[in-house]
Amino acid sequence: MKLLLLFFLLITPGAFAQRPAGHADLARSSEQYFKEKMASDHIVGLSAAIIMDGKVIWQQGFGYADRENKTAMTPQTVVNIGSITKTFTALALMQLNEQGKLDINQSLKTYLPRFRPMARPGISPDKITVKSVMTHTSGIQSDIWKNSDLESGKYTDVPGFVNQTYLLYPAGMVGLYSNAGYNLLGNVIKGVSQEDYADYIHRHILDPLGMSHSGFAMDSLQNRSKIYAYGQNFRVFELRDIASGGIYTSLNDFTQYATGLLKAYRGESNAIIKSGSLRKMFSLQNASVPIETNKKGLGWFMFKNDSTFAVYHAGSAGFAQAKLLLIPDKNAAVIVMTNTSEGGQAAEDFCFNLLPRFGLLISDLFPAPITGAFRDTSHVVQLSLAELKKHAGSYGKATSYVSVSVGNNFLRMRENDKTTILKPLSADQYLPYEISGSDTLVKKTGQRFFFTNIRGYHYLIRRTGEREYNWGYRLKPIDxxxxxxxxxxxxxxxxxxxxxxxxxxxxxxxxxxxxxxxxxxxxxxxxxxxxxxxxxxxxxxxxxxxxxxxxxxxxxxxxxxxxxxxxxxxxxxx
CATH class of the missing domain: 2.40.128 (Lipocalin)
Structure with missing residues (x-):
């Protein structure tokens, strides 16, 4: 097995150079972690780096950028970072905001007049601000796949495509990740700056940071990795959506981006953004959004507790994967890039496993519950038939629906072949009992189901401890x-x-x-x-x-x- 690992892992020369003695254990454990994951997860190529005290204390390449030609994966290998591009788009908008060329709190239509999606009663495009698009709370649909590659489409096509869709929710009501929204923001940058999006990113972010081996598919970058999945090499899929997922970079350049942001946050001299603007990007922006799954800043997801915070983004393009974790108050960062679909989980776990070192947990990513305190399970209340009927109906989820009907002083919730009994603890809070065997009820004391009205929608929410799961809103029966x-x-x-x-x-x-x-x-x-x-x-x-x-x-x-x-x-x- 040791011989196999030595053959499979191509360790980058100089990976251990200039490492402070205090970080040696972290470097050794990180190297060992990826050695094991390369073999167990069948990862072809991967590179990773750790920044502590504003400096790269460890970086290393593993495996192959091109397995067929035995080209090693190194910190110079260029990989598509997918949706981490959104952090560059958000940074560009904040540059324009601090220059007074746009106001992120203004309507998106102010800067993109041709934005005219199909509206519904109570859902107006005029209420969508630039900021709501940056935080994925605009109600714009998540994606549009028509002509989604660079061979047949371009990012400037996206506003026209969005205009053929309906807005899903009122702005500020629901967190729904939207690639389409970020491509609209790319068009905003183009219109406000009078520069093409890709040119703007080069001139105002990549070039000032010295990221000379970074850019877009159109740039014909050298040292690009191949991509792999299921043990096979796949043809590269060049995204039309360059403002939401089009940037390619090397690990060396990626560390320049991370250290540049850390310097800007600390108010040190930098060429990209003022400290105040970046601190706003790294502050919680979606606390008032009622249906939400993650804490978010501007262009970033956030781990946040009462003591500290981190910002994070992941990217996936084709089968390439990338992860970027910044801990600004600790002047630290973690970066992982891989050319293999199966490498995404190992990359994410590596980042998340380091959170406790910085005083954070995975649970710090999730918003505070909106459903209030758990009621005592020993006090099941008697509700009238009329009160129970208020919640009856079908509630749509992403991949199924649940049907809620009225029983004998309880609600019966059915999803496919599974039935759960919901006993009322109040008019809106219910304790679930799962049916075991033919007639045994098993009380789930750590869970609750809540019914709540939000802006005209009747939602069903499952709560486990402090974590809420949106189970959808009630649908009207069709004709x-x-x-x-x-x-x-x-x-x-x-x-x-x-x-x-x-x-x-x-x-x-x-x-x-x-x-x-x-x-x-x-x-x-x-x-x-x-x-x-x-x-x-x-x-x-x-x-x-x-x-x-x-x-x-x-x-x-x-x-x-x-x-x-x-x-x-x-x-x-x-």
Whole structure:
């Protein structure tokens, strides 16, 4: 086994140079961690770095950038960092904000007049600010896959595509991660600065930081890694969406970015941003958002407790993965990049396992509950039939739905073949009992289910300890007669995604006995049961928050006797 590891791992010369003695144990344990993960997780190539006290104390490459030609993965190897690009986009906006060229608290339409998505009653595009897009709380759908590669599309196409979609929620109500939103922000940067987005990032961030081996697919960068998954080498998929996931960089350059941000935070001389602007980016921005899954700054996710904080972002593009963790008050950072799909988990675990060293836990990422205190489980209350009926109905999740009906002084919640009894502790808080065997009830004392009204939506929320899980809002039953003629199997017709599990095969539209409209979305690697919220006779929304195929406009049309479904820009024909 030792011989295999020595053959498989190509350790970068000089990885141990200039390391302070106090950090030697951390460096050794990090090296050992990745040696083991390279073999156990079948990772082809990976590079990682740790910054302490503002300096790189360890960096190392493992495995291959090009397995077929035995080219080593080193700190000079260039990898696509995917969605970590969003931190560069947010930084560019804050540069323009501090120069007075835009105000992030103003409406997005102020700087992008052609932004005209389809609105619904109570959901206005005018309420969407630049800041709400930066924090993924704008209500703009999560993505649009039409012409999503650079061969067939460009980021300036995205506003036109978004205008063909509905807003999902009122701005500031729900946290829903949106690549489409960040591509709109790329168009804002282009319009306000009068520079193309890629040119702006080069001139105002990459060049001042000396990131000379970083850029975009169009730059024909040297030393680019190949990408791998399932043991195979895959063709690189160049994203149209350069403002949300298009930056390529090397580990050496990535450390320049991290140390540059740490210097700016501390008020040290830097060429990119004022300390006050960066501190605003690194401050909690979404505490008042009622349906949220993570704490967020401006362009960053946040781990935050009463003593300290860290900011974090992950990226995935094609099969490349990258992770960036900054701990500004400790002047520290952690960076991992890999060219292998299977390497993403090891990279994330490495970052998260280091959180306790800086006084943080994974749970510090999650917002405080909005559902209030747990009531005593010994005090089940008697509610009237009318009070119980207020919660009856079907609630849409990202990959299924739950049906809530009234029992004998309790609620019965059913999801597929699983039934849970909900006994009331108040009009809105319920204690779950799982059914074991044929008739045994098992009390789940550490859990609660809450029903709550939020801006006209009736939500079901599961709570475990201090962690809340949004189980969706109540759907109106559909008109079966109107939708029955549209049910059936639709196969992909036209543009196809070029890589990974998002290569689509078909959509099957069907109606459940609870009168919920569902689509069975099949890709080359998965089958997804997606509930739809019908808006009108031609449009619906896929349900859920920050998961799977949630948060998309689904359109229906008939042309020359053929029926079509458009799911996030991908067309299917019956």
């Amino acid at each position: 079966v007669g109107r939708w029955q003629k549209r049910t059936g199997l639709y196969r992909i017709d036209g543009y196809q995604m070029l890589i990974g599990d998002t290569k689509f095969k078909s959509v099957e539209l069907y109606i459940t006995p609870d009168r919920v409209l569902m689509c069975r979305l099949k890709t080359m690697g998965s089958t997804n049961e997606v509930p739809l919220d019908v808006i009108d006779n031609k449009h619906a929304l896929s349900l859920g928050v920050n998961a799977g195929f949630a948060g998309f406009t689904v359109s229906f049309k008939t042309n020359k006797g053929k029926q079509y479904i458009d799911f996030a820009g991908i067309n299917f024909r019956k």
